[in-house]
Amino acid sequence: MATLTFGPAAGAEGDRFFNTRVRIERFSHVRAVLETKDGTLHMATKYVQAAGGCAAMNAKDPDEERKGLGRIQVKTIPPDQDGSPNWTGQVMIKHPNSNGMQMDIDSGGYIPMRYVKDVSVLRDGEEVFSLDATFSISTNPNFRFSFGKGNENELEVTIVDTDGETFEGTTGPDASKDS
Template identity: 35%
Template sequence: MRRLVLIALLCLPQLGLAAEVENPLEPSPIWDDLRSSIIGTEDEPAIDPGVLLLDAPKRADNPALVPVHVAQPPGAPAITALTLVIDGNPAPVAAEFTFGPALMPLDFEVRVRVDSYSDLRAIATLADGRKVMAGRYVKASGGCAAPAGKSMDEMRATMGEMRFKKAEENGRDIGTLMIRHPNFSGLQRDQVTLLTIPAEFIQTLEVKQDGAELFTMSAGISISEDPVFRFAYQPGDGPVQVHAVDTESRAWDQSF
């Protein structure tokens, strides 16, 4: 297996969640139209920084690689599921996550594509069924159509390769998982033929430790190329096991 270069990919910024005391979302007619179909109610979820925080850059350096950090302060009630929404993207639901008890309190990062100036929001479902929301307005454009970072041959040769890095911080393990996959959005063009590349992306992801769920993801076109996930979890026994399936029904399994 080829050696994977992770220096840039693993250095996700540690975003300043502690400083967030208000929700900087802007009025969004798109969200007003989407709310009911995404969360099943017209009621706006509560915004409570004592339960859920989200940070993302106000202006993204690269619209195809926008870091998003969702977290909870100590003592916050457990989250069982979370929907990540980018209002202005062609497919606004970027991903739906579920979380196991070992990830509580939540401290989770992922990178996404942002196609236009947009609210980026996380809607969490608590163990008692309540929903809370956090988000930011992100200035970025063109992320869904941005060209891939590597040649088609290189992407095909390394597709499905994974790396996992583990550190320890404040009594919890910090895992960083990287998966090689172009995650084509269906809006990009082959830089040689100039033809549109069909959508092809990791659709489901399961991460477990010794058979117990850490997190799962059901994703769309907005998760970045070569996705990286950084997450804090309670140390457990046994290996971390990863199972990924893309839209072409290719499956990859790795144990770390």
């Protein structure tokens, strides 16, 4: 469950894409609904066989898991030689994305809920996308997406979690640079 909104820097030409990993508790249909600018709705459905993604016990120490919290890597990849006008961006953040349903194997208690809530990605100061997320996004979120060519193709990323902590990352016009 998340709402993704593409901005003008996502590009007006070519195919656009957005990839991430999500938690799924049991065998179920996963649906993606797209609303175009004219209000038309499109839905894609895929049956996914998965188990325990939401409530599975966490085998890692929650305190250790928080070390490096908020470390962000941002990468840009220029278009292939196939003539596609769009670049590819990737944002990776170290964050446990605890959903409040995972049990701590050491204490037997539940790990408090804390997850990435808002993601904003700008290219040269113009919005590529914004994401209003829930705990359904996996641990250590990873977003891969297309965006239109700009002047410098520098990406600026701002991520806010449910504790109100803000994390920021950026990359320059290089083909692959970590922040």
